[in-house]
Amino acid sequence: MQAKIEARDICFYYGDHQALFNNFLSVEKNKITAVIGPSGCGKSTHLRIYNRIFELYRNQRVTGKLLLDGVDILGPDTDILELRRRIGMIFQKPTPFPMSVFDNVAYPLRLHFKLSRSEIADRVEDALKSASIWDEVKDKLSSSGLALSGGQQQRLCIARAIAAEPEVILMDEPTSAIDPVATLKIEELMVELRKRFTVMIVTHNMQQAARISDYTAFFHKGEIVEYNDTKTIFTNPKCKKTEDYITGRFG
Amino acid sequence: MKKKTLFWRKLNDRFHTLFSAASVFIAVTGMILVLYTVVIRGMDAVSLDFFLNSSRPYGVEGGGIANAILGSVMITVFAAVLAIPPAVLAGIFLSEYPDAGRAVAVLRFAANVMMGVPSVLVGLFVYVIIVVPSGHFSGFAASVSLAVIMFPLIMRTTEDMLGMVPNSLRESSLALGMTKMRSILCIVCRSARNGLLTGILLAVARVSGETAPLLFTAMFADAWPSDFFTRPTANMPVLITEYTTNSPFAEMHTAGWGASLVITAAVLAVNIVTRIVFREKNNAG
Ligand SMILES: Nc1ncnc2c1ncn2[C@@H]1O[C@H](COP(=O)(O)OP(=O)(O)OP(=O)(O)O)[C@@H](O)[C@H]1O
Ligand SMILES: [Mg+2]
Numbered sequence: 001m002q003a004k005i006e007a008r009d010i011c012f013y014y015g016d017h018q019a020l021f022n023n024f025l026s027v028e029k030n031k032i033t034a035v036i037g038p039s040g041c042g043k044s045t046h047l048r049i050y051n052r053i054f055e056l057y058r059n060q061r062v063t064g065k066l067l068l069d070g071v072d073i074l075g076p077d078t079d080i081l082e083l084r085r086r087i088g089m090i091f092q093k094p095t096p097f098p099m100s101v102f103d104n105v106a107y108p109l110r111l112h113f114k115l116s117r118s119e120i121a122d123r124v125e126d127a128l129k130s131a132s133i134w135d136e137v138k139d140k141l142s143s144s145g146l147a148l149s150g151g152q153q154q155r156l157c158i159a160r161a162i163a164a165e166p167e168v169i170l171m172d173e174p175t176s177a178i179d180p181v182a183t184l185k186i187e188e189l190m191v192e193l194r195k196r197f198t199v200m201i202v203t204h205n206m207q208q209a210a211r212i213s214d215y216t217a218f219f220h221k222g223e224i225v226e227y228n229d230t231k232t233i234f235t236n237p238k239c240k241k242t243e244d245y246i247t248g249r250f251g
Numbered sequence: 252m253k254k255k256t257l258f259w260r261k262l263n264d265r266f267h268t269l270f271s272a273a274s275v276f277i278a279v280t281g282m283i284l285v286l287y288t289v290v291i292r293g294m295d296a297v298s299l300d301f302f303l304n305s306s307r308p309y310g311v312e313g314g315g316i317a318n319a320i321l322g323s324v325m326i327t328v329f330a331a332v333l334a335i336p337p338a339v340l341a342g343i344f345l346s347e348y349p350d351a352g353r354a355v356a357v358l359r360f361a362a363n364v365m366m367g368v369p370s371v372l373v374g375l376f377v378y379v380i381i382v383v384p385s386g387h388f389s390g391f392a393a394s395v396s397l398a399v400i401m402f403p404l405i406m407r408t409t410e411d412m413l414g415m416v417p418n419s420l421r422e423s424s425l426a427l428g429m430t431k432m433r434s435i436l437c438i439v440c441r442s443a444r445n446g447l448l449t450g451i452l453l454a455v456a457r458v459s460g461e462t463a464p465l466l467f468t469a470m471f472a473d474a475w476p477s478d479f480f481t482r483p484t485a486n487m488p489v490l491i492t493e494y495t496t497n498s499p500f501a502e503m504h505t506a507g508w509g510a511s512l513v514i515t516a517a518v519l520a521v522n523i524v525t526r527i528v529f530r531e532k533n534n535a536g
Contacts, residue, residue: 056422097420108428112428
């Protein structure tokens with residue numbers, strides 16, 4: 001089977017500083033792939049290449065190939081707006097837009113699709129249900145998205161990302177700013193999301209990675225030290241470094 | 252190790268507290284004194300006629316300040332129309348396109364210089380480039396001079412307010428597939444909306460009392476401001492200056508104070524309303 005995403009020999013530079021070294025990674029479709037590693041090892045940097053959000057900053061540069069369904073997306077022919085519709089991203093801090101709950105989720109719909117008002121309303125409901133937040137907000141769809149709790153805001157952002165009908169969802173420490181109960185909800189949600197999307201998640205929480213992911217990539221100093229199915233990584237790692245990290249001996 | 256005596260630390264603390272309290276007292280007293288003087292001296296002039304009648308030439312009985320109020324409103328509103336769109340866009344440029352390099356540095360430097368230029372020079376400048384070539388004073392020329400003063404104020408507050416919007420909001424809107432312009436206008440500016448509106452209103456309030464540039468541009472007229480673009484236009488600041496410093500008639504002195512009272516009340520109202528309205532919204536979100 002063809003990988004959903006395949007990174008081939010990716011190197012990344014912040015100005016003169018090289019942050020990623022020859023990353024190879026192939027991400028399976030409809031699976032959750034966890035990215036772990038000590039702080040500053042390049043997890044976020046790696047993820048931010050997938051939707052080319054790093055291009056916002058002028059001195060950041062990438063080399064190598066990144067294949068989405070076999071097509072290199074780092075080339076100049078890629079339609080960046082369509083790429084970002086196909087690959088959604090959730091950030092560490094929830095980022096609801098300064099508008100109502102409904103409009104937050106309707107925004108990507110109006111942006112990318114030609115839909116009637118009632119179709120938009122239906123899809124907003126669907127997306128909120130998929131993000132398992134519908135029951136909590138169905139009575140306050142018109143109040144500000146900023147007025148929700150942190151955990152609710154994060155699920156609102158997930159609903160917003162889902163509304164764009166992406167194929168891949170990238171999550172960069174989506175639960176690190178959120179309390180344990182809300183975290184649990186989001187973890188359950190991710191397992192659901194796997195049925196429809198390919199999910200990649202950066203996390204510092206070993207249990208989280210072990211609980212929810214199918215595959216795990218261990219990063220160290222900008223290199224992918226080990227990549228395997230999660231069970232193998234956590235029970236029978238091949239590398240000493242991986243073992244040290246997951247058993248909490250460094251990082 | 253020798254310990255510092257607590258006595259000195261406490262005395263130090265007392266001293267600073269006292270000093271801050273005294274400073275606040277001086278500032279507030281100053282404001283109250285100004286208000287008090289303006290109210291006492293101007294109260295007698297204020298009546299319904301004062302707000303409804305046009306001003307009259309020297310020595311003619313009666314008359315009000317209605318034409319000056321209307322003229323001032325027209326001059327200020329037109330100045331706002333001229334200044335706000337380009338100033339906000341320039342502020343956006345400064346905040347959101349830092350990669351533009353040299354242009355950003357030049358724009359920011361020019362704005363700083365412009366904010367330091369005395370307003371009388373701005374008046375003189377507009378006098379030379381508009382009033383003299385066109386051959387007449389006009390309300391329009393006055394609007395241009397006020398717009399020139401407003402531009403850097405609004406531009407810098409726009410830049411500051413947008414600068415306070417977290418980068419994650421920009422990234423998340425772009426990550427959703429928005430173009431940069433849409434992300435700036437629909438998400439970033441919207442997020443900073445209260446700050447932007449406050450900045451704009453305070454800039455308008457600030458220039459609405461400017462006098463020096465109007466002396467070179469609008470001048471004054473006892474007529475209603477019907478020829479805004481081609482003739483001298485009545486306005487409050489020049490009316491106050493004329494009536495209180497130039498006129499020999501006691502009645503006009505009082506009218507000048509009355510006009511001062513009106514303009515002070517208006518500026519105060521704009522300030523208070525701005526703060527109340529936007530404070531409430533800020534807390535909500
Ligand atoms: N904007 C930047 N400019 C320069 N260097 C950067 C920048 N962002 C990250 N780096 C460097 O790149 C390397 C990788 O950073 P990255 O943020 O990808 O790490 P991370 O694995 O996500 O860490 P964390 O777990 O703390 O989020 C680090 O050495 C960091 O110092
Ligand atoms: Mg990170």
